[in-house]
Amino acid sequence: MAENSTLDFEPQVGLGTMGIDDPDSIATAIELGYRHLDTAQIYENERVVGEGIERADAPREDLSLATKVWADNLAYDDVLSSTEASLDKLGVEYLDLLYVHRPIDTYDPEETLAAFDELYADGRIRGVGVSNFSVAEVAEAREILDAPLLANQVEMHPFYRQEELLADARRHDYALVAYSPLAQGKVFDQPEIQSVAAKYDATAAQVSLAWLAGKESVVPIPRSSSETHLQQNLAALDLSLDAEAVAEIEAIEREQKLFE
Template identity: 70%
Template sequence: MDERRTEGGTPGAATMGPVGLGTMGIEDPDRVASAVETGYRHLDTAQIYDNEAVVGAGIERAAAAREDLFVATKVWVDELAPADVVASTEASLDRLGLDYVDLLYVHRPIGEYDPEETLPAFDRLREEGLVRNVGVSNFSPEQVAEAREVLDAPLLANQVEMHPLYRQPELREDAQRRGYRLVAYSPLAQGEVFEVPELRAVAEKHDATPAQVSLAWLASLPNVVPIPRSASDAHLRENLAALALALDDGDVAKIESIERTEKLFE
């Protein structure tokens, strides 16, 4: 019997894995299909990206079984009233062409978000089998704690901006202590990592790129899963290859010593 489990405890399902594909801005289903065929299994989209149908078409074109993929989407802030959570998630599934998503996030704790009203609707979707796991995005540790108190389901993940220029130490500690994942979006700081001397030095030492160093550092952190975007098949392969890059203590210390701080999204 196959005893594979997601981090949220669903028998026989795909896991989140060490790296995923961020799809914001992707408009070509072939890019998604290429990612799957390159080895990506975790695909991340959102209602506000307006590309769930693109991701779904890419999944359909790819040579991978549904049960081997971990597909996540997010409910936008104007759809977080209970009835809207259900209706908008059903619409997301229609666009994706899927019977369920492996992870459904609250995209941001603003707009129509009310934990006592919104989160029970997420629980209901999980109970009905339309959602395998529940997550939040752009939440502070205090907001995560509140969500965990309200939810019946385990909280699988908090998706946040995270990269060497915005390292999120408080959330990293909280995620490790409480056992949820931090899914790191914009892990390359929208290309800014290429201009950081410390990252360039580590990359030169390992005959790698600053992007690979950034992804290797994130993937090495407890409970952290980076989800880089990619504009080409070459970058898809390069980002995946970063998982094989072994950083030593000196490399990590150099990355953690970066004094420049840059938060890209408010």
């Protein structure tokens, strides 16, 4: 098991790209200051993301680029071949982070993670991520891998807080990358979040992102293709919530998991 190395998640709001089909949206995000870009084989937009990177005026080494191997590509040979296809579509020589998208279907910890180790040893990936893993599944992966396990990407928002996984991430020095950080828009109508937003003259989205980004080891990756929303989401990093505001959000009596 390798010691973890650090992936550059700065600024600590990344860009989720599921559903984005315009390379200019990716290029705009990079020009605005996004540096952590997240895609996946199953999104079928790796080529779009790659074209956006090519159009943007930012050195490749300044970006943290991640994709995910889908559940039907997790056999040893399929991990290797599908990752090469992802690299080709993205137009890059290496990935900063390669995820196991879900521990289902063809996932076999020993076989799958051996392929990830090979990609790491060959310099094709800089670190391994897992996604939608439980604490026990993360622990198993961490014990098998020689490569550093840098992240677990999971659903996380004010209605689904992932306290157990967050404690584990802090204990073992990996990031919890939060997808659907705005709960698919459900945070917009939550009274407590609206109250905090009014206090700070901010949007509900900014409050939710600031709440997440303010937590040690958490990196939210909101999805947006609108330049206005891209700017607003990144500006959430300028919002520092006080203890009272954090307590108000964390007192919300609602738990809702959106994805199974």
